Amino acid sequence: MLRNWFRQGAPWIWLNAGAVAMSLLLVFGLLAFIVVQSIGVFWPSELTGHTGEKLLQYLVNWWQFLSGSSGQAGIFPAILGTVLMVLLMSVLVTPLGVLAAVYLHEYAKEGLLLRLIRVAVHNLAGVPSIVFGVFGLGFFVYYLGGNIDNLFFNDSLPTPTFGTPGLLWVSLTLALLTLPVVIVATEQGLAGIPKNLRLGCFALGATKAEVIWKIVLPQASPAMVTALMLAIARAAGEVAPLVFVGVVKSVSELPLSSDFPYLQLQQKITSLSMHIYDAGLQSPDAQRAEPLVFASALVLITLIFILNLLAYRLRKRLALRYRNRPLPE
Amino acid sequence: MTAEFIAKLDVQDLSLKFADKTVLQHINLRIPEHKITAFIGPSGCGKSSLLRSFNRMNELLEDTQTTGEVLLDGKNIYHSEIEVAELRRRVGIVFQKPNPFPHSVYENVAFGLRLQGIKQARQLDELVESALRKAALWDEVRDRLHDSAVNLSGGQQQRLVIARAIAIEPEVLLLDEPASALDPISTLKIEELMYDLKQHYTLVIVTHNMQQAARVSDYTAFLNMGQLIEFDETNKMFTDPSQRATEDYITGRFG
Ligand SMILES: Nc1ncnc2c1ncn2[C@@H]1O[C@H](COP(=O)(O)OP(=O)(O)OP(=O)(O)O)[C@@H](O)[C@H]1O
Ligand SMILES: [Mg+2]
Numbered sequence: 001m002l003r004n005w006f007r008q009g010a011p012w013i014w015l016n017a018g019a020v021a022m023s024l025l026l027v028f029g030l031l032a033f034i035v036v037q038s039i040g041v042f043w044p045s046e047l048t049g050h051t052g053e054k055l056l057q058y059l060v061n062w063w064q065f066l067s068g069s070s071g072q073a074g075i076f077p078a079i080l081g082t083v084l085m086v087l088l089m090s091v092l093v094t095p096l097g098v099l100a101a102v103y104l105h106e107y108a109k110e111g112l113l114l115r116l117i118r119v120a121v122h123n124l125a126g127v128p129s130i131v132f133g134v135f136g137l138g139f140f141v142y143y144l145g146g147n148i149d150n151l152f153f154n155d156s157l158p159t160p161t162f163g164t165p166g167l168l169w170v171s172l173t174l175a176l177l178t179l180p181v182v183i184v185a186t187e188q189g190l191a192g193i194p195k196n197l198r199l200g201c202f203a204l205g206a207t208k209a210e211v212i213w214k215i216v217l218p219q220a221s222p223a224m225v226t227a228l229m230l231a232i233a234r235a236a237g238e239v240a241p242l243v244f245v246g247v248v249k250s251v252s253e254l255p256l257s258s259d260f261p262y263l264q265l266q267q268k269i270t271s272l273s274m275h276i277y278d279a280g281l282q283s284p285d286a287q288r289a290e291p292l293v294f295a296s297a298l299v300l301i302t303l304i305f306i307l308n309l310l311a312y313r314l315r316k317r318l319a320l321r322y323r324n325r326p327l328p329e
Numbered sequence: 330m331t332a333e334f335i336a337k338l339d340v341q342d343l344s345l346k347f348a349d350k351t352v353l354q355h356i357n358l359r360i361p362e363h364k365i366t367a368f369i370g371p372s373g374c375g376k377s378s379l380l381r382s383f384n385r386m387n388e389l390l391e392d393t394q395t396t397g398e399v400l401l402d403g404k405n406i407y408h409s410e411i412e413v414a415e416l417r418r419r420v421g422i423v424f425q426k427p428n429p430f431p432h433s434v435y436e437n438v439a440f441g442l443r444l445q446g447i448k449q450a451r452q453l454d455e456l457v458e459s460a461l462r463k464a465a466l467w468d469e470v471r472d473r474l475h476d477s478a479v480n481l482s483g484g485q486q487q488r489l490v491i492a493r494a495i496a497i498e499p500e501v502l503l504l505d506e507p508a509s510a511l512d513p514i515s516t517l518k519i520e521e522l523m524y525d526l527k528q529h530y531t532l533v534i535v536t537h538n539m540q541q542a543a544r545v546s547d548y549t550a551f552l553n554m555g556q557l558i559e560f561d562e563t564n565k566m567f568t569d570p571s572q573r574a575t576e577d578y579i580t581g582r583f584g
Contacts, residue, residue: 196428200490202389204441204497205418214440215430 034301038294065295075296077251081167081269082303084255085247086235088171089178090228096175097182098217098224104183105190106212125180133241136173141165141245161266165246167255168265173245174238178231185230189223190216218321225315229308236304239273247271249278272300336400337362337501337531338383343397345378345387345555352378354555356397360501360548365523365532367546367563369539371578375555376535377425380503383533384420385413401501418445421499425506425535427486429478429493434461434470437478437489441497456496463525464492465518483510491519495526502526504534508541520545539579543567551575 005011042061044054068074104121108114145163153161162168193216201211239247248268255267276296283289336359345353353375360366360383368376378387385406387393398405406416418441429437438457447453457474461467466488470481478489487510494502504523508516523532523545536542542549543563550560551572559566559575570576 194428196424196426197430199386199389199424200428200430200493201440202414203384203386203417203422203424204444204493205414206444207414210414210444214444219431 031301034294034297038291038298041291041295065292066299073292075272075275075299077254078270078272078275078296079299079303080254080256081247081251082236082271082273082300084263085167085170085174085242085269085271086232086307088167089174089235090232092171093175093178093182093231094224094228097179097227098186100179101183101186101190102212102216105187106208106216121180121183125184129177129238129241131241132173132177133244136169136176136241137165137244140169140172145169164266165244165248165268166266167246167263167269169245170242170247170269173241174235177238177241178235181230181234182224182227185227186220186224189220189226192223193219218318221318222315225311225318229311229315232307232311233304236271236300236307237273239271239277242271242274247274249274249282272296272303276300334359334361334364336360337402338533339398339400339403340379340382341398341400343379343382343395343399345375345382345396346394347378347390348392352555353382356557358550358557358560360531360533362531363527363529364547365527365534365545366548366550367542368533368535368550368552369537369542369578370552370558372537374552376552377505379552380422380505380533380535383501383503384417384422386417386422418497419499420501420503421494421497422503423490423494423505423507425509427483427490427510429481429486429489431477431479433475434478434481434489435474438492438496441493445497460492460496461489463495463522464488465515465522466492484512484515487511488515488519491522495522499530501531501533504532506535506537508536508538516541539567539581551578553578 042058042065044057044061049057065074066079067076069076104114104117108117141163145160145166149157149161149163197215197219198211201215206214246268248270251268251270253264253267255264255269256262257264276293279289279296280293338358338360340356340358340360343353343356344351356379368379370376381387381390382395383399383401383406387395395407398407400406401416401420404411406420430440432440435457438460439453442453442456447456458467461470466485469485470489478486481489487507491504491507507523508519511519520541523534526532527547534542534546546563548560549563549566551558551566551570551574553574559570559572561571566575567579570579576582
């Protein structure tokens with residue numbers, strides 16, 4: 001009986017199903033917890049009043065929370081900071097990661113050197129993020145930023161312009177942090193392209209560059225989007241390394257301006273993750289702060305969810321455009 | 330084995346190795362211009378590999394090594410100064426397994442044309458249609474030119490990759506079992522196409538179908554285990570082969 005039960009693989013199936021159930025429970029439990037904790041924060045506390053009015057007040061409160069500046073206990077600067085740093089990071093890391101992956105996979109000769117580079121890239125993914133923060137401060141802020149100031153902003157010295165932590169360095173640090181993820185995921189995408197397609201392209205008189213441009217990159221584009229999704233999810237949650245390079249608790253000025261170039265790359269920013277950390281641990285009034293922390297967490301999760309949804313739709317569009325389903329037999 | 334013809338391709342002492350395995354051994358062969366030459370031989374004897382060596386496709390596969398020469402109009406294509414992309418434009422190949430790009434039918438055929446720098450929509454339309462007509466595919470795909478090519482049937486894909494190859498008008502067309510997945514009517518159309526094409530182009534086909542080789546080709550080469558056993562006019566080859574092995578293979582007594 002028992003032996004049969006084992007032979008049918010029943011324990012195995014139970015273990016698997018158990019693991020899946022556990023994961024689901026944890027993920028949904030976490031989400032539910034955050035939602036439950038934060039959903040009631042902005043419900044008006046007055047006992048009297050019409051439900052409709054209360055609902056309106058509730059929404060207004062939410063809106064004030066989302067759009068208010070730091071001084072008004074709002075998180076708009078944090079939302080903006082997160083979105084900007086993540087977008088700028090994407091702009092930086094995607095071309096760099098894709099180019100590196102294309103070089104490694106398409107051009108570099110197999111050999112000891114290439115193997116070493118691969119190992120290095122994989123290990124880079126395992127470096128604790130705080131190390132990137134320290135590196136960002138030393139290399140980007142002091143070295144690069146200092147040199148930029150010497151070259152272009154000499155007039156305003158000794159007050160540093162780029163030689164001090166700011167949005168650009170935050171995004172660059174994040175780009176470096178997520179570079180291995182993008183390289184590895186893109187390389188996997190490149191490796192998955194059928195050899196036949198490349199050969200077909202060469203056979204029509206294409207040069208290697210044309211093959212890469214017309215077949216390889218389009219075919220690998222869904223993989224690139226996946227890579228970017230992973231990178232964004234990782235980046236949006238970072239706090240510790242970014243404290244070194246330009247993320248602060250609260251800002252008085254937003255990194256946007258009404259005149260060219262609109263984006264103030266040297267400006268310090270704040271982010272949702274930073275806000276959660278700060279409000280959660282540093283606030284003198286824990287009673288009042290805690291619900292706001294959960295509300296911020298909800299906003300962060302929603303933001304990442306939206307970004308992922310956009311990326312997912314983009315990937316589906318790309319996969320559909322360059323679909324390569326084999327015929328059903 | 331007298332040959333009074335102009336050789337479009339002249340293969341001289343060609344050998345090919347995959348890793349340590351010798352696949353072609355000291356092949357000497359002249360491919361006549363404006364004729365159809367058929368390669369026959371048992372599976373794995375190196376027909377496809379020999380075909381690929383005519384436009385240097387082998388070097389795109391892993392770990393291959395070619396020695397010897399192939400002259401195209403008297404010029405060695407393995408010379409280091411040859412532009413490989415230009416060579417492949419002149420010597421087109423259709424692989425054994427159809428490999429349409431995961432784009433639309435239209436874009437598949439237009440692909441090579443676009444590589445040539447043809448951009449005008451009208452001109453592209455015309456060239457695409459004419460290539461598809463020649464490959465006997467136009468009637469089946471005229472209403473779905475912008476559907477994905479991977480949804481075509483196996484036989485349609487085979488004709489699509491032929492259309493793709495002839496669209497850029499190569500001087501030499503190498504066809505590796507072009508009719509292996511086709512019904513008799515499409516096969517006939519492809520054979521007619523080959524017949525038309527040979528007025529202007531040089532064709533080399535690989536086939537396992539003896540009747541087809543006898544029907545369409547002017548010259549036949551019989552390969553076995555990486556060696557060229559016999560090469561002659563098709564008529565001569567099929568009626569009075571000089572090698573015993575050839576006779577056995579043609580009559581199905583091989584092995
Ligand atoms: N990419 C490759 N790597 C290693 N060996 C290969 C490769 N392609 C072909 N070969 C070997 O080269 C030999 C000749 O193969 P080829 O495909 O040229 O034969 P063929 O005559 O076309 O056979 P078929 O009639 O089955 O298509 C075979 O022994 C095959 O195993
Ligand atoms: Mg073959």
